[in-house]
Amino acid sequence: MKTLLVSVAASAVLLTGCGTAKKIAALKPEPGNTTDVVYKQTTSFISLPVSVTVADIENQTNKFFAGVVYEDNDMKADDVALKVTKTAPIKFTEKNGKLESIVPIKVNGKVRYGSTVMGVEMYDTREFDLNAKITFSSDVKLTNWKLKTKTAIVELEWIESPSITVAGKKMPVTYLINPAIKLFKSRIEDELDKALSEAIDFKPQVLDAMEAMAKPILTSEQYQTWFRLTPTELYATDAVLAKKQITMNMGLKCTMETTVGQQPKNTFKKDQVQLLAVKTMPEKVTATVAAVSTYENASKMITKNFQGQEFGDGKRKVTVQKVDLWAKDNKLIVALDMTGSLNGTIYLTGIPNYNAVTKEIYFDQMDYVLDTKSALMRTANWMAGGIILKKIQENCRYSVKENLEDGKKAMAPYLNNYSPMPGVFVNGALDGFDFDKVELTSNAMIAFIKATGKINLKVDGLK
Known part of the structure; x- marks a missing residue:
C-alpha cells in the first residue's frame, strides 16, 4: 500500500528489556495550519415564487395617484372646463383575474351657455361641483421588472346628475359634460396605469432582497463557519393575478458555498443582474450544509470503538488505549496509543470519507506514516503488514x-x-441530504452535504 506521508527526520527506535514487550517511539507528524476552508463553488438554481398582495398594490398606488388627475380650462372648443381631483383612497379588488379599482373623484366645472348673434357673443357661465365614482378594470402583466397594466373605465357613477341653476331652475348639462368625459376618461386611465407602474416596480425590492441574502451568514460562531449565496442571473415568468395577490415565479441562478475561517467577501453586484423572461421554472433548490466535527470529539468517539479489542498475531497482541486525530497536508493523522506486545504510539494517515447509509465518517487509503512503518519493520514486523492495519481501519x-x-x-x-x-420574507425547507466531500481544518473536519428543498420569497407589506 502506498505511503501517504513522508517523514522529515529519521525515527528513533528504543528497545526495552521488560519481558517481550517492545517500545516504539516514532516521530510525530506535526499538525498543519489550515484555518480557512472554502467549499468549491457550484451553480445552483433556486425557485423563488414571489407574491404581492392586492392590499400592498392599493397602498403603493395611492402614494403615486393623488390630487388633480385631469384639468382643462379651455372652454372655446366644447363650452366646458373641467378639473378632476381624486378625493379619497382608491380601493382595489381582484375580479376574474383582473385588477378592479374604484376611484372617487370630484369634478369642478364651468359650463358656458348662450349663442352668437350677428357676430356678438352672448354667453353666460356657471360653475358646478360634482362627485362621482369611477370603476376601472386593469389587465395585469409584468414587463421589464415592472407591473404593466392596461386600464379601461367600466362605469362612471354620478352621485348627482350634472346640472346648473339658471333663474332658480336646474338645467341639465349632461349633454355638455359627457363629451368632455371622453377626454378625461383617457387621461385618467393613463394616469392610473402610470401610477401602478411606478408603485409596483419589483426591481428595487427584489434586488435589495438579493443583496441582503448575498451577505455571508455566520452559521457557527464556535467553528467560524460561513454560508454565502451569490446571485448571478434572475428569471421570471408572467405575473398572474388571483386570490387577492399577484404572483410570479422567479428563478435565481447562483453559487452557494460554505467556508470555514475568515468571513468571506460579499461579491454580489445588484446593478449587473438582468431579469430574463421564461415560461416555466423548476421548483427545487440545491444548497450545501456543513457538518462540523472537532478532532477532539471524533477522537473520543473512535477511542470507544477500540475498547475491549485486541489486535495481533498469536501471542503478540496490542490494545489501543487512546486515539488522537489531527490534519496535515490535507490528510488526517490518526495517532494510536498502544500497550501490550508493543508499547508507544503509532501514526497512520487516511483520507476521510462518508457512508450515507450509516451516516458515518470513515477513512480510506489508510497506511502507516513512513517513519512509523520503518520503526515497525525493525521492532514489530508482525504488525507492519496489512492484516492488522485493515482491522484497525474498520x-x-x-x-x-x-x-x-x-x-x-x-x-x-x-x-x-x-x-x-x-x-x-423567506420560507422553505431542505431535505434529501447527500454527502459531497470532507475538508480538514486545524481543529475540525467539515463534512459538506448537498441538500435539496424549496424556498419561497414573499413580498408583503412594501414600504
Whole structure:
C-alpha cells in the first residue's frame, strides 16, 4: 500500500528489556495550519415564487395617484372646463383575474351657455361641483421588472346628475359634460396605469432582497463557519393575478458555498443582474450544509470503538488505549496509543470519507506514516503488514448524524420567516441530504452535504 506521508527526520527506535514487550517511539507528524476552508463553488438554481398582495398594490398606488388627475380650462372648443381631483383612497379588488379599482373623484366645472348673434357673443357661465365614482378594470402583466397594466373605465357613477341653476331652475348639462368625459376618461386611465407602474416596480425590492441574502451568514460562531449565496442571473415568468395577490415565479441562478475561517467577501453586484423572461421554472433548490466535527470529539468517539479489542498475531497482541486525530497536508493523522506486545504510539494517515447509509465518517487509503512503518519493520514486523492495519481501519469510524442535525439547525433560522429586509420574507425547507466531500481544518473536519428543498420569497407589506 502506498505511503501517504513522508517523514522529515529519521525515527528513533528504543528497545526495552521488560519481558517481550517492545517500545516504539516514532516521530510525530506535526499538525498543519489550515484555518480557512472554502467549499468549491457550484451553480445552483433556486425557485423563488414571489407574491404581492392586492392590499400592498392599493397602498403603493395611492402614494403615486393623488390630487388633480385631469384639468382643462379651455372652454372655446366644447363650452366646458373641467378639473378632476381624486378625493379619497382608491380601493382595489381582484375580479376574474383582473385588477378592479374604484376611484372617487370630484369634478369642478364651468359650463358656458348662450349663442352668437350677428357676430356678438352672448354667453353666460356657471360653475358646478360634482362627485362621482369611477370603476376601472386593469389587465395585469409584468414587463421589464415592472407591473404593466392596461386600464379601461367600466362605469362612471354620478352621485348627482350634472346640472346648473339658471333663474332658480336646474338645467341639465349632461349633454355638455359627457363629451368632455371622453377626454378625461383617457387621461385618467393613463394616469392610473402610470401610477401602478411606478408603485409596483419589483426591481428595487427584489434586488435589495438579493443583496441582503448575498451577505455571508455566520452559521457557527464556535467553528467560524460561513454560508454565502451569490446571485448571478434572475428569471421570471408572467405575473398572474388571483386570490387577492399577484404572483410570479422567479428563478435565481447562483453559487452557494460554505467556508470555514475568515468571513468571506460579499461579491454580489445588484446593478449587473438582468431579469430574463421564461415560461416555466423548476421548483427545487440545491444548497450545501456543513457538518462540523472537532478532532477532539471524533477522537473520543473512535477511542470507544477500540475498547475491549485486541489486535495481533498469536501471542503478540496490542490494545489501543487512546486515539488522537489531527490534519496535515490535507490528510488526517490518526495517532494510536498502544500497550501490550508493543508499547508507544503509532501514526497512520487516511483520507476521510462518508457512508450515507450509516451516516458515518470513515477513512480510506489508510497506511502507516513512513517513519512509523520503518520503526515497525525493525521492532514489530508482525504488525507492519496489512492484516492488522485493515482491522484497525474498520474501527476508525464515527457517526456524524448529530453533526448533520446541527448543520440543518444552523440553516433553519434562514428558512423560517427570515426577513432580510422589511416587507420581504423567506420560507422553505431542505431535505434529501447527500454527502459531497470532507475538508480538514486545524481543529475540525467539515463534512459538506448537498441538500435539496424549496424556498419561497414573499413580498408583503412594501414600504
